[in-house]
Amino acid sequence: MLYPAAKSPLASTHCYASRHDALTTLQEREAAMAVTAKHENAALQTPSPMRIVRLPEVKALTGLSRPTVYERIRDGEFPRPVGLGGRTVGWVEGEVTAWIQGRIAIARGHDS
The missing domain is CATH 1.10.10 (Arc Repressor Mutant, subunit A)
Incomplete structure (x- = not known):
C-alpha cells in the first residue's frame, strides 16, 4: 500500500512513499524522542551541585x-x-x- 509523501507543505498529493518509508520515519522520530527523554531524565536524576x-x-x-x-x-x-x-x-x-x-x-x- 502507498501513502502520500510529505516533501513540503505545498507537495501535491500525487507523490507517494511506501509504507516502509513511513514506518522508518516514525521509528526514527520515536527513537529521537526516546533519546531526548532519556537525556532529560538523566539530567534530573544526577544533578551537579556546582552547575x-x-x-x-x-x-x-x-x-x-x-x-x-x-x-x-x-x-x-x-x-x-x-x-x-x-x-x-x-x-x-x-x-x-x-x-x-x-x-x-x-x-x-x-x-x-
Missing part, C-alpha cells in the same frame, strides 16, 4: 512561573540566585534540586 542553571531551566525543573520564583525568593522560600555579571543571574542546581526534594517530602508527609 549554574538559568531561569528557563529553573522554571522547567520546578514548574513555577517567573513571578512565583521571584515571589518565593522574596519570601525566603526559594534559593537565591547567584549574580553572573551585569544583570545575568543563575541558580545553583543542587540548591534548586534540594528545594524540590523538600517540597516532595512535605507533600508526602515527611519532615525535612
Whole structure:
C-alpha cells in the first residue's frame, strides 16, 4: 500500500512513499524522542551541585512561573540566585534540586 509523501507543505498529493518509508520515519522520530527523554531524565536524576542553571531551566525543573520564583525568593522560600555579571543571574542546581526534594517530602508527609 502507498501513502502520500510529505516533501513540503505545498507537495501535491500525487507523490507517494511506501509504507516502509513511513514506518522508518516514525521509528526514527520515536527513537529521537526516546533519546531526548532519556537525556532529560538523566539530567534530573544526577544533578551537579556546582552547575549554574538559568531561569528557563529553573522554571522547567520546578514548574513555577517567573513571578512565583521571584515571589518565593522574596519570601525566603526559594534559593537565591547567584549574580553572573551585569544583570545575568543563575541558580545553583543542587540548591534548586534540594528545594524540590523538600517540597516532595512535605507533600508526602515527611519532615525535612
